Amino acid sequence: MTERLRLQEWLLLVLANAIMLGGFALLSEVRYHHVLLGQLTYPIVFALSTFLFSVGLSVLQPAADQFIWPVVSLLAGMGILVVSRLDAGLGHRQVVWTILGEALALLALSVPRDLTVLRRYKYTIAFAGLFLIILTIVAGTDINGSGYKRWIGFHGIYFQPVEILKPMIAVFFAAYLDEKRELLSAARLQIGPIRLPPFQYLAPLVAVWGLSLLLLVKQNDLGSALLFLGIFLAMIYVGTARAVYPIGGFVMFVVGAFLAFHLFPHVRDRTEIWLDPWVHAAGSGFQLIQGLIALSTGGIGGQGLGQGQPYLVPVVTTDFILAAIGEELGLLGVVALLALLLFVVFRGLAIAIASTNNFHKLLAAGLVAIVGIQTIVIVGGTTRLMPLTGVPLPYLSYGGSAALANYVIAGLLLRISGARA
C-alpha cells in the first residue's frame, strides 16, 4: 500500500497552496492593511479541494504521476488569485468552476473503466463536436456583444462549446490516428516530389481544415481555428512521422487565411491591427497597445500584487490575463508561470513516451498540445508575435468552460500516467 501514499504530491501541494494563500494574504494586506480571514475563505476551500482530489487519486489511480496535479493546482490557484485581484466576484465564481472541473477530472479518472473503449466511439464524439459547433452558430447567444454567437445556455448559465470541443477533438484524433496511422504513413499518391496517402484517408485532414475555416469565418474565432489545426498537425506528426502533414496543413491554412483576409473584413481588420497597431492606438489597436503598456509597466519584478492598474486593459480577466500578471508580477512572474505550463507539456509528453499503448500515447501528446499551442497563441497574440486571437491562457484565464476542459485534460493525463504500469 506504499503506492497509495502519494507523499511527493502532498508535499508539493502544500507548497503550491502556500504560494496561492500567501498571494491572497498579500492582496488582503495591500487592500485592507490587514490579512482578513474573510478574504481567504474561497482560496482555503479551493486548497482543501486540491488535497481532496489527491485522496481521490490515491484511491482511483494510485500510480498516477505525482507532479502534474500540484503544478496544475498551482497554475489554477494563481489564476484564481489574479482574477480575484481584478474582480473579487469573478474570483469566487472561478473557484466554483475550478472545483466543478476537479469533480469532472475525478470522473475522467475512472469512467470509462477502460479508456481505450473511447476509440470505438470516435465518430460519435466527432459528430457530437460538430453538432455542438453548428448548434452554437445557429442557436447560440452573443453574451458579450462581440457580434458573434459563441455561447450556449440559458438563464445566466452559459458555456462555450468550443472549449469542451478541445479535449473531444484530441480523443477523436487519437482514436482515428491509432487506427489509420499505418495507412497514412504509406504513400500511394505521387504528385511531383510530394508523396501522399490515398485520398480517402486524407478526408479528416480536409475536414479539420474546413472546421478551422468555419470557426474563423462564422465565429471570427481565429484562435480556436489555429488551435484545432495545430492539435491535428501535432498529433498526425506524432502518429506518422511524416513532415508533409504539418507542412502541408500549415500551407493550406495560410492559403485559407489569405483567402479569408481578402474575403472577410473582420479577418482583414485583425491582420492590419497586428501589422501596425500604432496607427490604431486609440481605436482597434487600443487593447493590444494597452496590454503592452501594462506588460512594460511591470518590468522585471512587477508592480507588486494589487499595486498596479491592470484593470485599465480591456478584457483583462480572460484573453489579456497575461497583461495583468505581467504588470503586477513582472517578467519573473510571467516566466515562472510559463515554465509551469511548459512543465505540464513536458510531463505530458514524458507520459506519452512512457506509455505502451499507442492510443494513450497519441491522446497524451494531443492533450498537452492543446495546452502548449493555446499558450503560444494567446501569449504570442498579446506580445504581437502573431495576430491577436482570443483564446484563454490555460488554467490562468477566467472562464468556466475553459476550466472544465482544462481539468478534463489534467484528469486524462493523470489517468494515462497511472495506466502505464
Added chain:
Amino acid sequence: MNANIRRLGIFFLIAFGVIVADLTYWQVLDASNMVGRPDNPRLRLQADQVRRGRIYDRNGVLLAGRTIDSQGFVHRYYTDPSLSTVIGYDSPRYGMSELEQSYNDYLTGQVAGASWTQVVNSWEHRPVTGDDITLTIDDRLQRDIDALMPPNPSAAVVMDPRNGQVLAMVSHPNFDANQIKNPAYWQSLLTDPGRPLINRVADGYYPPGSTFKIVTLSAALDSGVSSLNDIYAGTQALGPITVDGHVFPNTINNLNDCGGRVIPPPITLEEGLVCSDNIVFIQVGLKLGGTRFLEYAHRFGIGSAPPFPIPVLASHVHTPGTPFGQLELAQSAFGQGDLHVTPLAMVMATAAIGNGGVMETPQLIKTITAPNGSAVTSPSPSTYSTPISPTTASEVTSAMKQVVAVGTGVLARSQGISIAGKTGTAETGGTQLPHAWFVCFAPADHPRIAVAVIVEHGGEGATTAAPLAGQIVRDAVALGY
C-alpha cells in the same frame, strides 16, 4: 513514435523560448518607451494623485492649497487671484506656468534628498506628497496693492532692499487660476488685449523714462565726473541743446513747475534731478561717456536678467556690438534711447541705492519644507552686485529725498515717513499717453522697502504713479515694514 514526441517537445521548448524573448523585449528592453507613451493612462493617474505641495505667504497664509476627492485625486485651488501671475497655474489641459512650473519638481516631491519615508512610500505605491513652499510675499500688502492699482495694464513691486525679498508683486489685469479648467475662460485669457497671463513685474518691458536718471546720476557721482553742486546756467539748464544734429528742445516747463515751485536757472545738478531736467542729464551722460555709462548700467543689472524663481526678461540698455553713438547716449542718460527695463530691474536698482550701494539678489522663496516638516532649503540673502560706493549711495539718496520733498515726486509725500524717490514719464512713440513711473524707497535713511510702480499709458509719473507709490509706502509702514 517516441522520437516524434521528443521532437514535438523540442518544438514547444523553442516556441516558449521565443515567447520569453519577446516578453523580455516588451517588459525590459522597450519598457521605458512603452511606459512613457502619452496614451498610458497610468501616467495621468499617478500625476493626479500626487499630493501637490502647498504654497504659503511669509506669514503662513495659504495661497495655493489642495483637496483630495473620494477617489484619491488631488485638485489644486488658489486663494488670491492677484498672485495668479506669480504662482501661476497647474492645469492638466493647458500645462503649468510661473512657480507651479519652475518649482514643479519640489511641489511634486521629485527633488532628491529622498527620505526613508519616501522610499517606503514608493514601495507601498502610496501617492507622493510634495514639498510646501513659503514665499517672501506678504499677502496683506499684496491685497492692499491689488486694490489700489488701476484695473488697466499696470504693475507694482515691493522689495526689502536689505535682503532682496519681494514682499508684493501686482500685475494688472490678472486672472483667476481656479477657472483655468474652463476652456471658454482660457480662450478669453488668450485673446484679452490686456494680456492677463503676463507677469508685468518680471516680464513687462518698458522704457524707464526719467526714473533711469538715478542710475545716470549714480554713475556720474561714483566715477567722479560730477558732483551734486555742479552748476548749470542758461541754456545748460534750459536747452535747447543739439547732439549729433538732433535738437533737444527747451525744458522751461520742468523748471517752471517743479513740485509746484519755479526754479529759475542757474540750477545745481541736484535740482536737475529734483525737477527732472533732461537737458542737464544729457550733458551728464555726455560727460560720463558711453563706455562708463554702459559699465554702470551693467553694474546696476541692466542688460541681463537676475536669477529669480519665475521667468524674468533681461533688461536691455544697448545692443552689444553696435556703435553706441552720442545721440543714443544722450537719450539713454534720461531713460529713453534703446533702454528697456522690467519693473523688477528698476526696483532692484532703486533698492541698491537705498541699501548703501549693495544690490541684493531678488528672492521670492523664503523656505521649502518637506512633508515631514523639515526644511528642504531656505535661500539665504546674497549680493548680486555692488554698483556704487556707500558715499555715492547716500548722495543720490539725499537728492531723491528732495525729489519727494519739494520736486516732481511731491504727490508721494507721506506724513511722518521720509521717502526717497524718482518720477518717470516714458515716451512710447505714437499718440498714446506715456507710461507713468515712480520708484522709491523708505524710510529714506535706513530703507526697509523699495517700490516700483508703472501704469501703462498712465500719463505723467508725477501725477499718476507717485500718489500710488506713496500709498503703497504708507500701507507697508502700517503693516510694520
